[in-house]
Amino acid sequence: MTDIGLGRSRVDRDRLLRLLQDYGVHLGVAVLLLVNIAFTPHFLSAENFRTQAVQVAPVLIVALGMALAIGSEGVDLSVGSVMALSTSLLSLYLGYGMWIALIVAVLGGVAVGVANGALVAFIGVQPIVATLALMVAGRGLALVLLPQLKDVRDPTMASLGSGDVLGVPYLVLIAAALALLVAFVVRRTTFGRQLLAIGDSRPAAKLAGLPVRRVLILVYVCSGALAAIAGVLATARLTASDPTSLGTLMELSAITAVVVGGTPLSGGRVRVGGTVAGAVLIQLLTATLIKHDLPPSWTQIAQAVVIILAVYAARERGRR
Amino acid sequence: MPALPVRSAEVLSVAGLSKTFPGVRALDGVDFTARAGEVHALIGENGAGKSTLIKVLTGVYRPDPPTAAGTGVLTYDGSEVEFATPLEAQHAGISTIYQEVNLVPLMSVARNLFLGREPRGRLGLIDFRRMHREADTALRGLGMRVDVRRPLRELGVGAQQMVALARAVSVEARVVIMDEPTSSLEPREVATLFGVIRMLRERGIAVIYVSHRLDELYEVCDTVTVLRDGKAVHTGPIAALDQLRLVSLMLGREIGDVREEGLTKFSGGHDAEAEPVLRAAELTVRHLLRSVSLTVRPGEVVGLGGLLGSGRSETAKAIAGALPPDSGRVVVAGVPVRTGSTPAAIRAGVSLLPEDRKAEGIVPGLSVRENIALAALPGLSRFGLVDEARVDRVVDTFMKRLHIKASGPHQKVGELSGGNQQKVLLARWLAMNPKVLLLDEPTRGIDVGAKAEVQKLIDELAGDGLGVLLISSDMEELIEGSDRVVVLKDGAVVEELGGDAVTEDRLLRAIAAAPAAPTHSPSAAPSDSPDARDAPGDDQAPGDDHD
Numbered sequence: 001m002t003d004i005g006l007g008r009s010r011v012d013r014d015r016l017l018r019l020l021q022d023y024g025v026h027l028g029v030a031v032l033l034l035v036n037i038a039f040t041p042h043f044l045s046a047e048n049f050r051t052q053a054v055q056v057a058p059v060l061i062v063a064l065g066m067a068l069a070i071g072s073e074g075v076d077l078s079v080g081s082v083m084a085l086s087t088s089l090l091s092l093y094l095g096y097g098m099w100i101a102l103i104v105a106v107l108g109g110v111a112v113g114v115a116n117g118a119l120v121a122f123i124g125v126q127p128i129v130a131t132l133a134l135m136v137a138g139r140g141l142a143l144v145l146l147p148q149l150k151d152v153r154d155p156t157m158a159s160l161g162s163g164d165v166l167g168v169p170y171l172v173l174i175a176a177a178l179a180l181l182v183a184f185v186v187r188r189t190t191f192g193r194q195l196l197a198i199g200d201s202r203p204a205a206k207l208a209g210l211p212v213r214r215v216l217i218l219v220y221v222c223s224g225a226l227a228a229i230a231g232v233l234a235t236a237r238l239t240a241s242d243p244t245s246l247g248t249l250m251e252l253s254a255i256t257a258v259v260v261g262g263t264p265l266s267g268g269r270v271r272v273g274g275t276v277a278g279a280v281l282i283q284l285l286t287a288t289l290i291k292h293d294l295p296p297s298w299t300q301i302a303q304a305v306v307i308i309l310a311v312y313a314a315r316e317r318g319r320r
Numbered sequence: 321m322p323a324l325p326v327r328s329a330e331v332l333s334v335a336g337l338s339k340t341f342p343g344v345r346a347l348d349g350v351d352f353t354a355r356a357g358e359v360h361a362l363i364g365e366n367g368a369g370k371s372t373l374i375k376v377l378t379g380v381y382r383p384d385p386p387t388a389a390g391t392g393v394l395t396y397d398g399s400e401v402e403f404a405t406p407l408e409a410q411h412a413g414i415s416t417i418y419q420e421v422n423l424v425p426l427m428s429v430a431r432n433l434f435l436g437r438e439p440r441g442r443l444g445l446i447d448f449r450r451m452h453r454e455a456d457t458a459l460r461g462l463g464m465r466v467d468v469r470r471p472l473r474e475l476g477v478g479a480q481q482m483v484a485l486a487r488a489v490s491v492e493a494r495v496v497i498m499d500e501p502t503s504s505l506e507p508r509e510v511a512t513l514f515g516v517i518r519m520l521r522e523r524g525i526a527v528i529y530v531s532h533r534l535d536e537l538y539e540v541c542d543t544v545t546v547l548r549d550g551k552a553v554h555t556g557p558i559a560a561l562d563q564l565r566l567v568s569l570m571l572g573r574e575i576g577d578v579r580e581e582g583l584t585k586f587s588g589g590h591d592a593e594a595e596p597v598l599r600a601a602e603l604t605v606r607h608l609l610r611s612v613s614l615t616v617r618p619g620e621v622v623g624l625g626g627l628l629g630s631g632r633s634e635t636a637k638a639i640a641g642a643l644p645p646d647s648g649r650v651v652v653a654g655v656p657v658r659t660g661s662t663p664a665a666i667r668a669g670v671s672l673l674p675e676d677r678k679a680e681g682i683v684p685g686l687s688v689r690e691n692i693a694l695a696a697l698p699g700l701s702r703f704g705l706v707d708e709a710r711v712d713r714v715v716d717t718f719m720k721r722l723h724i725k726a727s728g729p730h731q732k733v734g735e736l737s738g739g740n741q742q743k744v745l746l747a748r749w750l751a752m753n754p755k756v757l758l759l760d761e762p763t764r765g766i767d768v769g770a771k772a773e774v775q776k777l778i779d780e781l782a783g784d785g786l787g788v789l790l791i792s793s794d795m796e797e798l799i800e801g802s803d804r805v806v807v808l809k810d811g812a813v814v815e816e817l818g819g820d821a822v823t824e825d826r827l828l829r830a831i832a833a834a835p836a837a838p839t840h841s842p843s844a845a846p847s848d849s850p851d852a853r854d855a856p857g858d859d860q861a862p863g864d865d866h867d
Contacts, residue, residue: 197694201683207662
């Protein structure tokens with residue numbers, strides 16, 4: 001619709017708001033970087049950047065899958081438990097060789113994704129409920145397979161966790177490659193287009209003859225596989241499998257990254273770049289507060305403020 | 321037919337009532353009076369203002385401020401009133417039973433009956449024993465036997481409706497408003513309902529009865545008010561009007577002075593001898609369709625005529641696989657199509673332009689380009705990757721051919737005008753090279769210019785050999801646009817008009833004619849009991865033919 005009849009200031013305000021919604025998260029990252037460069041000692045060092053990037057990589061990978069789920073007007077709460085499941089499977093199968101263990105761990109995530117997708121697509125369970133069930137079941141299964149913490153003494157795994165290429169850690173490279181892959185899938189594939197259509201208007205997508213069930217199952221399979229990869233990478237970095245604590249509250253961090261990155265919870269849109277920035281923003285926020293010796297509780301409060309800001313901006317858009 | 325009693329006391333009335341929404345005048349100077357002991361039918365087509373009038377009477381909407389003395393005010397029981405909320409209207413004694421039951425599904429039948437006015441014992445606690453006893457008595461009074469302790473949702477929709485009715489009757493109501501009460505009832509339940517309505521009449525309660533089933537009105541109503549385009553065009557005893565007159569009042573068409581429209585109709589280049597491209601046989605959907613059969617030949621535009629709720633949209637949806645039929649067959653170009661599957665129907669070459677364009681047609685947040693390419697995407701892809709160049713070509717072709725006005729292919733469809741949205745949907749289907757187009761109200765809510773363009777396009781498409789099934793509430797469009805018209809009533813085909821018989825006069829007569837079969841679904845076994853009939857919610861109509 002045109003803006004005829006609206007005051008000029010109103011139009012400007014709308015445009016500003018839209019810019020802020022689309023690029024606010026990048027702006028936030030830039031501001032935090034500048035603040036830290038100015039006020040945090042030793043912030044501007046390659047070592048520090050490496051540490052930050054390695055820490056954010058697993059969260060980012062999980063958030064990519066979450067962005068797909070949210071884009072389809074769903075959500076995946078089982079991602080943290082999938083990480084735990086994948087670390088358990090990895091430990092159990094490491095004796096057969098690293099690659100076999102990796103494949104089994106990712107297949108575990110795929111299996112959880114199939115279960116989530118089937119519950120959502122065929123039985124019509126609300127995504128939040130279906131994935132909640134798998135969140136509980138997944139963690140339980142992980143603990144049955146591996147009841148306690150176990151060291152991972154595999155040299156290849158260790159180098160996956162701490163190695164680098166020209167100073168860029170493997171973890172960061174893998175996360176970046178996956179982000180590019182997901183962006184490509186969303187933009188260039190039939191699956192990506194169908195996912196967005198289903199997320200925006202399920203009845204219309206159905207009447208247009210889209211394979212709604214197949215797409216939904218694939219969405220949760222992607223999310224499960226990505227979470228499993230994140231679990232493997234986290235295990236490699238820690239050189240230990242700890243199904244009790246690995247990935248706890250990861251679903252919330254991932255949702256936060258996605259939402260702060262400007263992907264609306266109402267579906268129909270997936271912003272991969274925004275999700276990357278959202279994950280980085282939260283990582284930087286946490287790091288900033290820790291480096292300035294503020295207690296962890298402050299981090300949580302700061303995160304809450306960021307979430308509320310992001311949701312407020314999204315709400316303004318929804319009303320127009 | 322009940323003899324009309326001496327005009328009894330006015331209970332609820334409005335005079336010169338108007339209600340304006342931004343851009344729409346929903347009610348325009350309506351006079352309406354409900355009298356004690358009188359069953360007053362309120363009828364009209366989609367958008368006539370029935371729902372708005374009811375909502376004003378029940379305090380959901382506030383009427384426009386009066387323009388002159390004595391206009392736009394509600395008179396209830398002899399004095400002027402203003403209902404600020406639905407609750408105030410309820411407390412004053414106006415009960416409403418909506419089409420969709422709005423009770424609390426998880427609570428027991430008895431609790432639903434007494435919600436908000438539970439009998440209290442000592443300490444102010446609910447006296448369950450008394451509540452259950454009284455609930456049982458109230459329902460028995462309506463000929464219903466059911467364990468009142470069961471949760472409401474375990475009952476069938478019909479039974480739930482009876483509970484809603486019992487609730488309306490048991491509060492000391494003076495006016496009972498029923499909005500399409502029979503749409504989900506079995507014949508036996510309808511008989512019970514009519515019994516209750518007669519009982520209400522004898523008790524001196526004013527009943528306002530909204531229904532699309534004309535036969536029912538004659539059975540149970542005394543007076544009728546016909547609304548059209550927000551105006552009350554007729555009020556009087558229903559016995560004085562025959563169905564033909566009623567239909568022509570609703571549609572705003574006079575019988576007798578109907579022009580011969582046959583000369584100007586679309587020049588479909590169809591061959592009357594050609595094999596039908598679409599053959600639907602005996603499509604039956606519980607409560608909605610009864611054995612609907614029709615054929616469409618290549619190059620032919622077949623209109624679906626009938627009133628609101630006659631099953632036109634449902635017929636289209638059943639053919640397109642969006643509404644799974646209980647029985648019946650769909651054959652496209654000689655090949656049977658699996659029913660109940662949209663992808664199967666689309667693969668066979670059937671495309672549906674749905675009535676609810678915004679909710680079921682467009683994907684508002686996606687661009688014009690993505691919307692046009694949506695259905696054809698698999699064919700425009702290779703190994704799951706979209707061939708952008710081919711998409712661009714297709715989108716460009718159709719945006720030009722259909723004159724889609726947008727700032728560009730990347731504008732969001734939600735931002736376009738209704739006419740352009742409709743063209744985008746047409747483009748989506750034409751990109752699939754369909755054999756049959758099912759068009760459900762293709763020109764509703766779009767401006768005059770776009771309307772003419774869409775009509776011309778339909779003509780062209782038929783000229784290219786497509787089979788078109790056209791649903792339209794616009795009589796002129798239907799008559800002028802169709803080669804043949806299949807007339808539906810209460811979910812069944814009552815007549816088929818072809819050639820010179822496609823005239824308004826004939827169409828009105830067909831709609832008003834007595835139905836070919838019993839009013840209600842024959843698929844219902846007579847042994848069905850109202851209390852444990854079916855799984856809750858399984859017969860909710862897709863609701864797109866109701867306003």
